Amino acid sequence: MxxxxxxxxxxxxxxxxxxxxxxxxxxxxxxxxxxxxxxxxxxxxxxxxxxxxxxxxxxxxxxxxxxxxxxxxxxxxxxxxxxxxxxxxxxxxxxxxxxxxxxxxxxxxxxxxxxxxxxxxxxxxxxxxxxxxxxxxxxxxxTPPSEQLFALPGTHNKWTMIRGQQVENFLTAFTGELFALLKNNSILVTNHDELSFNHESFMLGVSTAERLGSASLLHGLFSTRAKQVLGDMPSADAQAYLSGMIIATDVIGARSLWPDSSSVVVIAEQALSERYASVLEHFDLNAQCGDPxxxxxxxxxxxxxxxxx
Amino acid sequence: MxxxxxxxxxxxxxxxxxxxxxxxxxxxxxxxxxxxxxxxxxxxxxxxxxxxxxxxxxxxxxxxxxxxxxxxxxxxxxxxxxxxxxxxxxxxxxxxxxxxxxxxxxxxxxxxxxxxxxxxxxxxxxxxxxxxxxxxxxxxxxTPPSEQLFALPGTHNKWTMIRGQQVENFLTAFTGELFALLKNNSILVTNHDELSFNHESFMLGVSTAERLGSASLLHGLFSTRAKQVLGDMPSADAQAYLSGMIIATDVIGARSLWPDSSSVVVIAEQALSERYASVLEHFDLNAQCGDPxxxxxxxxxxxxxxxxx
Missing domain, CATH: 3.30.420.300 (2-keto-3-deoxy-galactonokinase, substrate binding domain)
Structure with a gap:
């Protein structure tokens, strides 16, 4: 050796x-x-x-x-x-x-x-x-902390709790695959051009998810369509709005499952990490990002x- | 005349x-x-x-x-x-x-x-x-009631409140289209044979949705996959389980939005009406079904x- x-x-x-x-x-x-x-x-x-x-x-x-x-x-x-x-x-x-x-x-x-x-x-x-x-x-x-919550966004986001240097528990959220299905195959997003990402529309999706309360994502999704039909949102912004609503729903749910965690380590490719970090910070959670x-x-x-x- | x-x-x-x-x-x-x-x-x-x-x-x-x-x-x-x-x-x-x-x-x-x-x-x-x-x-x-909540399940379920014989308000839930996307295009359901509908798996999906609490459907969906991977559920029952989870999520959300409504008129084709009626009754809401x-x-x-x- x-x-x-x-x-x-x-x-x-x-x-x-x-x-x-x-x-x-x-x-x-x-x-x-x-x-x-x-x-x-x-x-x-x-x-x-x-x-x-x-x-x-x-x-x-x-x-x-x-x-x-x-x-x-x-x-x-x-x-x-x-x-x-x-x-x-x-x-x-x-x-x-x-x-x-x-x-x-x-x-x-x-x-x-x-x-x-x-x-x-x-x-x-x-x-x-x-x-x-x-x-x-x-x-x-x-000096590893005694406990740490992780988010590993991707097709199937894994929320994971590390405690005492063991993988204590985790939960798979269907975030990435659901977003892809809705973006590519639903009536919610019909403009599939190469689009620049509108951060304002993204944060509007975040606040929509925040307002759902005890209702579910199921009851917020159609707003993506209605806003376009009524002329409140250009179709080019629907993807960013939908992304904000889905990621915020994911973060809100995880926060309710691990209410004592005030910081989250996010490990994902950079653009996705940044979206999660925006949402975590919106909900007063500290985000640290890392390269997978x-x-x-x-x-x-x-x-x-x-x-x- | x-x-x-x-x-x-x-x-x-x-x-x-x-x-x-x-x-x-x-x-x-x-x-x-x-x-x-x-x-x-x-x-x-x-x-x-x-x-x-x-x-x-x-x-x-x-x-x-x-x-x-x-x-x-x-x-x-x-x-x-x-x-x-x-x-x-x-x-x-x-x-x-x-x-x-x-x-x-x-x-x-x-x-x-x-x-x-x-x-x-x-x-x-x-x-x-x-x-x-x-x-x-x-x-x-x-003798029409002074108010009545309706569910019109379909591709886009419309929850509607009638008050004083006016359409007072409504909300579109993305229930049917989401179920179709997940059934046909996701990893959650891989067995697409003609399947008989397993009511027990359907009700297991209902209780899974009930347990979500302040988490979201997003955090329950992957259980459809994990149960199959771990051998807890035959792939033939995944559709019924998913249907139960999604319809129950829809009903739980609507109940939170119209907490004073104890009865719901469901108008949809018969098989779908019966699924909604099962779930509404599970949550102690009275269901009346009608032919569209x-x-x-x-x-x-x-x-x-x-x-x-």
């Missing part, structure tokens, strides 16, 4: 594969040396081994002993090999130990376990891959440290 | 045209003599006059003086001629007088006005055509009475 070594990490989701060649440092942090992209699980007909070796072969040529850590839907029933779901609360040790490990073409692979929970609404819930973001964020803090790729790598580093360092 | 006469009524919406040859009776009620169906507004390239005469010509041959009353999207910007939106509260007299009237090929046409309001959430809202259902229901009651076609005709009769009787 040297105090500097190399491993390969992969976030292999339904739609995308992101592979990182990483250098692990003795301080427990890692650095990305190179990045490669590939097809998601749903785009391959079971040719997972073939595909990943075509991508990592050049790296293995220089680092023949680098182990490969994979997370995400690659461990699901539609993936390469099925890794279990661990029950929350789950620590980094449990996630590392719950992995499925095997050897292919002489290389050591680990597919990380997913997580399952009964969420704060009493519903069963699942995640695969997002846990690396929380572990990575914790790993990058010099670099944070995820610190999560893989934490797992690497458990298993190999 | 005889004490028995004939008129033609048409509910001309976006997707369908329903035409009725009606006999108006001196008691203010009407009877459907014949029904004909045609294409909706969105399916015609402006050939509205041509289309309607091809359908009503046989009726006009026997009843050359029958006036034609049309309601629905035929009076919108995508329709034949644009009728105004009247501001609520609106009485049957105001709706009758707000019509757009004209003569085509010697026949008298009236396109009824739509309604606009600021709904109980403070959002602008619109309807075109559904007002006939409330007017028809009132017209069919020997026969009730609408009493609405046209009320307008006919104002204009021609």
């Amino acid at each position: 040297t105090n500097q070594t190399t491993f390969i990490a992969g976030d292999w989701g339904t739609s995308n594969l992101r592979l990182y060649l990483c250098e692990y440092r003795a301080n427990g942090q890692s650095q990305i040396l190179e990045t490669r992209y590939g097809p998601g699980v749903s785009q391959l007909n079971g040719d997972f081994e073939e595909k990943i070796f075509s991508l990592i072969q050049p790296w293995l040529a220089h680092h023949p002993n680098a182990p490969v850590l994979l997370s995400g839907m690659i461990g699901s029933t539609i993936g390469w090999k099925e890794a279990p779901y661990l029950t929350c609360p789950a620590s980094v040790e449990q996630i590392a130990n719950g992995r499925l490990s095997f050897t292919a073409r002489g290389t050591s692979f680990s597919i990380l376990a997913g997580l399952r929970t009964i969420n704060p609404l009493g519903n069963p819930d699942v995640m695969r891959g997002e846990e690396l973001q929380m572990l990575g964020w914790l790993n990058s803090q010099t 790729a670099s944070i995820a790598v610190q999560g893989y580093a934490a797992i690497y440290q458990q298993l190999f360092a | 005889t004490n028995q006469t004939t008129f033609i009524a048409g509910d001309w919406g976006t997707s369908n045209l329903r035409l009725y040859l009606c006999e108006y009776r001196a008691n203010g009620q009407s009877q459907i003599l014949e029904t004909r169906y045609g294409p909706g507004v969105s399916q015609l390239n402006g050939d509205f006059e041509e289309k309607i005469f091809s359908l009503i010509q046989p009726w006009l041959a026997h009843h050359p003086n029958a006036p034609v009353l049309l309601s629905g999207m035929i009076g919108s910007t995508i329709g034949w001629k644009e009728a105004p939106y009247l501001t609520c509260p609106a009485s049957v007299e105001q709706i009758a007088n707000g019509r757009l009237s004209f003569t085509a090929r010697g026949t008298s046409f009236s396109i009824l006005a739509g309604l606009r309001t600021i709904n109980p959430l403070g959002n602008p809202d619109v309807m075109r055509g559904e007002e006939l259902q409330m007017l028809g229901w009132l017209n069919s009651q020997t 076609a026969s009730i609408a005709v009493q609405g046209y009769a009320a307008i006919y009475q104002q204009l021609f009787a």
Whole structure:
């Protein structure tokens, strides 16, 4: 064991594969040396081994002993090999130990376990891959807080509570997929041109969601249409209005489920992080934003440290 | 003026045209003599006059003086001629007088006005055509109540409050279109076979919505997926579960907006009426169901009475 070594990490989701060649440092942090992209699980007909070796072969040529850590839907029933779901609360040790490990073409692979929970609404819930973001964020803090609420916006936003450095609980909100369905397939948004994002319309959507009270998003959505029909809103602004209403509904609901959290760590691509931060701040919650790729790598580093360092 | 006469009524919406040859009776009620169906507004390239005469010509041959009353999207910007939106509260007299009237090929046409309001959430809202259902229901009651809440489930459910025989206010819930989007285009429902409707799964969806509390539908939807992934629910039951969650969310929201209403008149096709009635009764609200076609005709009769009787 040297105090500097190399491993390969992969976030292999339904739609995308992101592979990182990483250098692990003795301080427990890692650095990305190179990045490669590939097809998601749903785009391959079971040719997972073939595909990943075509991508990592050049790296293995220089680092023949680098182990490969994979997370995400690659461990699901539609993936390469099925890794279990661990029950929350789950620590980094449990996630590392719950992995499925095997050897292919002489290389050591680990597919990380997913997580399952009964969420704060009493519903069963699942995640695969997002846990690396929380572990990575914790790993990058010099003094991690005793508890922290996270939002991981995307197709299915994961609201996650970390307590005592464990993933204590989480809830999946259908935010991103619902927005995409309404934007692309409903009567609410009919102007699909390339549009500049109108922040004022976005905040109008936020205040509409705020006014819903004990009514539901279901009762606010049609206002997107009515405002256009009555000439109160140009059709070009409907997307931003709808985005504001949906993100604010998501934030209001999460605030009611974790009422003691006054700060939220948002991990998403920049434009989406900024929208969430606007809404969180509107509701007097402090928002810290982070970049998913670099944070995820610190999560893989934490797992690497458990298993190999 | 005889004490028995004939008129033609048409509910001309976006997707369908329903035409009725009606006999108006001196008691203010009407009877459907014949029904004909045609294409909706969105399916015609402006050939509205041509289309309607091809359908009503046989009726006009026997009843050359029958006036034609049309309601629905035929009076919108995508329709034949644009009728105004009247501001609520609106009485049957105001709706009758707000019509757009004209003569085509010697026949008298009236396109009824739509309604606009600021709904109980403070959002602008619109309807075109559904007002006939409330007017028809009132017209069919020997002693109409001083106020009555209505649900008109469909693509866009209209919750409507009638007070003092006026359409006082209404709110459009996005229930039907949202259910269709989630059923057909989301990851929540992947089994699209012809399925029998599982009432137990439907009621499980209802109790899931009940548990949401101050969280939103957005936070309950993903449970449809998680239950299937974890083996708690067969994929064949996901539609019924989702339907229960969405309809219950709609009912819970409406109950919060009109807390003093203990009974709801539901006007929709039978299967949908029964689902709403199940949910309303679950939440201790009394449900009365009615058939849309026969009730609408009493609405046209009320307008006919104002204009021609």
